[in-house]
Amino acid sequence: MPRQKNAVPAYQHHKPSGQAYVRVTVNGTRRVIYLGRHDTPESRAEYRRITAELETSGPTSVVASATGSDLALNKVLLAFMRWAATHYRHPDGSRPANSTSWLGRSATFASCTATSRRGSSGRRRWPRSGSG
DSSP states (O other), X not given: OOOOOOSSOOXXXXXXXXXXXXXXXXXXXXXXXXXXXXXXXHHHHHHHHHHHHHHHTOHHHHHHHHHOOHHHXXXXXXXXXXXXXHHSOOTTSOOOTTGGGGGGOTXXXXXXXXXXXXXXXXXXXXXXXSOO
16 A cells, blocks of 8 residues: 655755755646745745645645736836837937837837848848858
8 A cells, every 4th residue: 555645845955056945746747846945934934825825725726826926027027128218229329110019019129120130122131240
């Protein structure tokens, strides 16, 4: 008879990165959830939160809440949008003509840079390296 699995995952140390982690099994698949720097109050608090959520909701909700960090992704995208609004400007500091509509189009700035390298024939000109 196989040994029973422990319902509470162990607080473990990932030595190469120095991170604390727990391993949770969901439908036969093991998932690793990183908690932060090993042996810090923040990682211990996250471990307690995860074990409490395991007892109340089960492993599927723990993995979903740990991997589905939409809030963090939104923060990264917002930071990029703020950076891009100041970075993509003409040398005189004015915004490009299409700068108000760049939010909904992913290739707007890429197309601006691509068209600036096109010659009168419409073909893309690559910069020549060396004397060639």
